[in-house]
Amino acid sequence: MRMFPTPLSSVHRGVEQAARILSEVLQRLRRELKPGVVTLELDALAEDLIRSYGAEPAFKGYVVEGRRYPYTLCISIDHEVVHGMPSAERRLQEGQIVSIDCGVRKNGYYADAAFTVGIGAIDATAQHLLQVTEEALWLALEQATPHNRVYDIAAAIQQHVERHHYSVVRELSGHGIGRRLHEAPSIPNFVPTGNWRWRFPNERLRPGQTLAIEPMVTAGLPDVRVAADGWTVHTADGSLAAHFEHTVLVGVPPVVLTQW
Numbered sequence: 325m326r327m328f329p330t331p332l333s334s335v336h337r338g339v340e341q342a343a344r345i346l347s348e349v350l351q352r353l354r355r356e357l358k359p360g361v362v363t364l365e366l367d368a369l370a371e372d373l374i375r376s377y378g379a380e381p382a383f384k385g386y387v388v389e390g391r392r393y394p395y396t397l398c399i400s401i402d403h404e405v406v407h408g409m410p411s412a413e414r415r416l417q418e419g420q421i422v423s424i425d426c427g428v429r430k431n432g433y434y435a436d437a438a439f440t441v442g443i444g445a446i447d448a449t450a451q452h453l454l455q456v457t458e459e460a461l462w463l464a465l466e467q468a469t470p471h472n473r474v475y476d477i478a479a480a481i482q483q484h485v486e487r488h489h490y491s492v493v494r495e496l497s498g499h500g501i502g503r504r505l506h507e508a509p510s511i512p513n514f515v516p517t518g519n520w521r522w523r524f525p526n527e528r529l530r531p532g533q534t535l536a537i538e539p540m541v542t543a544g545l546p547d548v549r550v551a552a553d554g555w556t557v558h559t560a561d562g563s564l565a566a567h568f569e570h571t572v573l574v575g576v577p578p579v580v581l582t583q584w
Contacts, residue, residue, distance in 0.1 A: 336573060338433030339502055339534050343571050343581035345377045346428040346435045350584040353397075353426075359418045359444050363399045366424075367410035371396040374428055382427030382434050382505050391554050398425040398438075400556070405493055405540050405548055405565040406438075407555040418444035421454065423567040424584075427505055434505045436536040437582035438569035449543070450564055453490065457541040457566035460484045460513075464539065465570060468578040470531040474524065475515050481539045482514040491546035493565075496557065497524065498538045501571055513539050529574045534581070538569030 349370055356366060374381050374396065381396035393407075400408030400423040401416075408423070416422060425438035440454055463480040477498075485492050492513040500507035509527040516524045529535075542548075544563025551558060559565050573579040 336532065336534070338431050339435060339571065339573075340581055342379065342428045342430040342433050343435035343437075345374065345379050345430060346426060346437055346571075347583040348377070349373045349428070350424065350426060350437060350439065350582070353424055354439070354441065354584060357416065357422060357424070357441055357443060359416055361416045362412060363397075363410040363414040363416065364412045366399065367395050367397045370426060377430070379428050379430040382429045382436065383425075386505065393555060396426065399423070400425070400565070400567065402564055403559045403562050405542070405557045405559060406496060406567055407557050409553055409555055416443045419446055421446060421450050421564060421566065423565075425567065425569065429505075432503060434501050434503070435571045435582055436501055436505065436538075436569060437571055437584060438538060438567050439584040440566040440568060452488070453541065453543050453564055453566050456485060456488045456490060457539050458568045460539040460541065461537065461568040461570065464537050465572050465578055465580060468529060468535060468537065468572045468574045469576050470529060470574060472529050473526045474509050474511055474529070475526045477537060478512045478515050478524075485513075485539065485541050491542045491544065493540040493542065493546055493548055493557075494520070495548055496540050498536050498569070500533065501536045502534050509535075511535060511537055513541075531574060533574040534571060535574065536569055536571050538567060540567050541565065 498511035
């Protein structure tokens with residue numbers, strides 16, 4: 325598998341540029357993650373960095389079912405799976421695990437990536453959850469080749485996660501990305517059966533397609549709930565959750581466009 329940076333054809337240059345900026349932002353944010361940091365300050369830093377590159381935050385102002393997301397980052401802590409909201413009252417604390425999810429729009433093209441890290445020292449159980457989830461992402465990225473299908477990616481994630489007795493979230497998925505933040509196909513983190521197959525068709529992958537693959541894994545049951553803020557998705561049983569994501573170009577081998 326090729327890693328970013330790598331030369332691409334001109335048709336993919338826009339996604340590559342967005343991914344390059346996003347990678348710089350995430351690497352900077354990663355250095356700031358320590359006990360006592362205010363999550364809203366991380367959000368402001370991310371927005372300033374993105375705009376300094378002549379780009380825009382992809383999440384800020386994004387509308388879902390009539391709700392407009394007001395921040396640059398999603399910062400999800402411990403039992404929050406995704407879409408956690410920064411706040412002046414939320415400070416990072418020793419022992420927490422924190423997911424940083426960010427998207428960038430540059431010249432009409434998008435990139436999206438996320439990682440989860442421990443704040444200070446974390447216990448062995450949390451560390452193992454992070455390790456398995458990141459491993460699942462890399463196994464999934466290897467499947468992003470022409471003539472494979474969506475379920476090949478899903479199977480790689482589900483098999484690895486469940487082998488370690490964790491769960492994959494069903495209600496949320498990865499996605500295509502390019503001229504829009506969310507494009508077809510949806511990429512589940514499990515192999516759908518029954519009615520799930522209608523929601524997640526097993527599409528064949530195409531050369532040059534760009535995808536955002538993102539395992540979302542819980543230490544307990546797979547069930548999730550949405551908080552009163554309308555955005556934050558958390559585990560229903562209060563178990564820890566981890567989330568890793570890269571933007572990848574389908575090819576032989578696949579090309580990972582983002583870094584953290």
